Amino acid sequence: MAHTDRQRWDRRYATPGEHLKKEPNDVLIRHVPPPRPGARALELACGLGHNALWLAEQGYVVDAIDISLAALHSARAEMNRRGLSGVNFIVADLDHFALPVYAYDLVCVFRFLDRSLFPAIRERVRPGGLVITQTLNVRHLDRSPDCCVDHMLQLGELPRYFPGWTVLEADDGPYMSGIVARKPG
Ligand SMILES: C[S@@+](CC[C@H](N)C(=O)[O-])C[C@H]1O[C@@H](n2cnc3c(N)ncnc32)[C@H](O)[C@@H]1O
Numbered sequence: 802m803a804h805t806d807r808q809r810w811d812r813r814y815a816t817p818g819e820h821l822k823k824e825p826n827d828v829l830i831r832h833v834p835p836p837r838p839g840a841r842a843l844e845l846a847c848g849l850g851h852n853a854l855w856l857a858e859q860g861y862v863v864d865a866i867d868i869s870l871a872a873l874h875s876a877r878a879e880m881n882r883r884g885l886s887g888v889n890f891i892v893a894d895l896d897h898f899a900l901p902v903y904a905y906d907l908v909c910v911f912r913f914l915d916r917s918l919f920p921a922i923r924e925r926v927r928p929g930g931l932v933i934t935q936t937l938n939v940r941h942l943d944r945s946p947d948c949c950v951d952h953m954l955q956l957g958e959l960p961r962y963f964p965g966w967t968v969l970e971a972d973d974g975p976y977m978s979g980i981v982a983r984k985p986g
Contacts, residue, residue, distance in 0.1 A: 936953075
């Protein structure tokens with residue numbers, strides 16, 4: 802991703818009053834199991850960290866990655882405000898960053914799509930662990946025709962990235978598609 806994109810996201814997160822999501826994702830809340838001792842989660846493109854912080858509140862140790870330093874400053878401030886310490890916020894460009902090498906109990910990604918990351922995502926989930934992801938699909942073009950179609954899922958696309966996994970939920974909604982899948986093991 803170009804430097805200008807990092808600046809664009811930093812500007813967005815630095816603008817007070819901007820309409821940015823701050824609540825944990827519903828699918829995450831519905832599907833995440835209580836963590837076993839030492840359970841680890843990874844969130845990609847975590848933004849303001851609302852999902853990562855929620856996971857830390859449940860007891861997960863979380864690695865949360867985003868390109869925007871401004872977003873992660875806010876996320877860290879919110880972590881301190883809540884008296885939490887379980888999230889390692891990592892500023893990195895996922896175009897070039899090798900994902901941390903752990904066997905994660907959960908890998909999640911919301912409202913971000915980089916198809917080239919799916920092999921690494923599959924690899925980083927421990928056997929029996931979960932992937933949860935949800936992002937825009939092409940139906941979004943009906944309301945925002947100028948958006949870049951490359952950043953949107955085709956309908957039915959997500960399950961194809963998880964062959965042999967148990968799909969617990971897969972949905973093409975009015976503008977978002979999501980999947981919850983368990984790795985065999
Ligand atoms: C639409 S926001 C979604 C944020 C969060 N996942 C949520 O659902 O609220 C997209 C996020 O992707 C991050 N991002 C964009 N390109 C990135 C890249 N190349 N590497 C890491 N993060 C990136 C942005 O900084 C932003 O926080």
